[in-house]
Amino acid sequence: MTDVVSLLAQIKDTGRDPRGSGYLRPGFSRVERDLRAWFVAEAEARGLDVEVDHNGITWAWATPPGENAVVTGSHLDSVPGGGEFDGPLGVASALAAVDELTESGRLARAGRPLAIAVFPEEEGSRFGLSCLGSRLLTGAVGPKRALAMTDDRGDTFAEVLTRHGLDPERVGRDDERLSRIGSFLELHVEQGVGLINTDQPVAVGSSILGHGRWHVRFEGQGNHAGTTPMARRADPVVAAARTIGDIPTIVSRFDGAVATVGRTRVHPGGTNVIASAMDVWLDIRHPDDEVVQEVLEEIAARARDRASGAGYRNQEVTLTVDQESYSPTTHFHADFTRRLSALLPEAPAQSTGAGHDAAILAAHVPSAMLFVRNPTGVSHAAEEACEDDDARAGVRRLADALAMELGV
Numbered sequence: 001m002t003d004v005v006s007l008l009a010q011i012k013d014t015g016r017d018p019r020g021s022g023y024l025r026p027g028f029s030r031v032e033r034d035l036r037a038w039f040v041a042e043a044e045a046r047g048l049d050v051e052v053d054h055n056g057i058t059w060a061w062a063t064p065p066g067e068n069a070v071v072t073g074s075h076l077d078s079v080p081g082g083g084e085f086d087g088p089l090g091v092a093s094a095l096a097a098v099d100e101l102t103e104s105g106r107l108a109r110a111g112r113p114l115a116i117a118v119f120p121e122e123e124g125s126r127f128g129l130s131c132l133g134s135r136l137l138t139g140a141v142g143p144k145r146a147l148a149m150t151d152d153r154g155d156t157f158a159e160v161l162t163r164h165g166l167d168p169e170r171v172g173r174d175d176e177r178l179s180r181i182g183s184f185l186e187l188h189v190e191q192g193v194g195l196i197n198t199d200q201p202v203a204v205g206s207s208i209l210g211h212g213r214w215h216v217r218f219e220g221q222g223n224h225a226g227t228t229p230m231a232r233r234a235d236p237v238v239a240a241a242r243t244i245g246d247i248p249t250i251v252s253r254f255d256g257a258v259a260t261v262g263r264t265r266v267h268p269g270g271t272n273v274i275a276s277a278m279d280v281w282l283d284i285r286h287p288d289d290e291v292v293q294e295v296l297e298e299i300a301a302r303a304r305d306r307a308s309g310a311g312y313r314n315q316e317v318t319l320t321v322d323q324e325s326y327s328p329t330t331h332f333h334a335d336f337t338r339r340l341s342a343l344l345p346e347a348p349a350q351s352t353g354a355g356h357d358a359a360i361l362a363a364h365v366p367s368a369m370l371f372v373r374n375p376t377g378v379s380h381a382a383e384e385a386c387e388d389d390d391a392r393a394g395v396r397r398l399a400d401a402l403a404m405e406l407g408v
């Protein structure tokens, strides 16, 4: 069958970001649907049995479906301006690993069922909640909250689901499908410099930093840019910008912490309009969940100070902080990870600051990850990379790991 490099080449031109470099593949978009259709076609060409569940997760069974299945997979959506491999490498590698298991005769002897799962909206780039598919499957987010989430155009998740032929009434925790997963293994491109200075193409995932997202809204008084003296303004952009400027100093006091503002929105957004509000989305990560909270509290306190300093007369910029999601620090399944390390003794153990569906599933089923070397160490950007030989090495190790789990 087709090797992993050729598989990825088939989707290389799907969903390029028209605004610049990289890809724009939002969850439940036309592009993600096209990518899903590509996956389904590839799965069916291999004789896999495909189903899309109520939460929009695509399953492809390499054996008859059943209990205690070994499941592998990843996602096909991207962040804005995302790289080629974050998500698709795991999906294409899963298809290629099934080929290896078939061609080597191991699949025919498998003692457990095997499936590939493709999760929708892993990045949360459209509705704000990362790992949406796996959170729905496991009940980590309830249908009520999920269905009411809106994208930038104001469309609710319920409306978007309907457009994709899915029934909003049926969205939510799916114990039947969840209980079929005996173990989950996600292969993913490495998203940092972890493997660059090693001669190893693959690492075994150990843990994921605790991470969360917060929506911070600064509200002031919209006004005319020409007629309002500087001393008479309640400008939320000034308060937000000062706060953002303080973040690196605040974070530097917490060893190992990272915090990012990668998305903002100014309302109503006119060059000659003093804004009435500014939205800032804050991402904070640290191995210790309590430290994440401490960093958040310090940034929020600074934002309150900055907001009160941006006002005029008695009128202040006001502040609201809402948590959009939180994913606690996750250690992958100890036994599963040990088995992987025994199978791949050269592979280093690698912790990551990136979130994954495997971390959501880890709260329910034994889960583990493999990371494939990224020679640039850059991710969530067009410069993300993976050498062909490393991708092929990843597939061989994934196939061997699946075979180990399948008992062959």
Ligand code: HGY
Residues within 6 Å of the ligand: 122, 123, 130, 131, 353, 354, 355, 356
């Ligand atoms: O790590 C993230 O931001 C996402 O879950 N991939």
Ligand code: MN
Residues within 6 Å of the ligand: 079, 086, 123, 354, 380
């Ligand atoms: Mn990502």
Ligand code: MN
Residues within 6 Å of the ligand: 075, 086, 087, 122, 188, 356
């Ligand atoms: Mn990813």
Ligand code: MN
Residues within 6 Å of the ligand: none
């Ligand atoms: Mn005018």
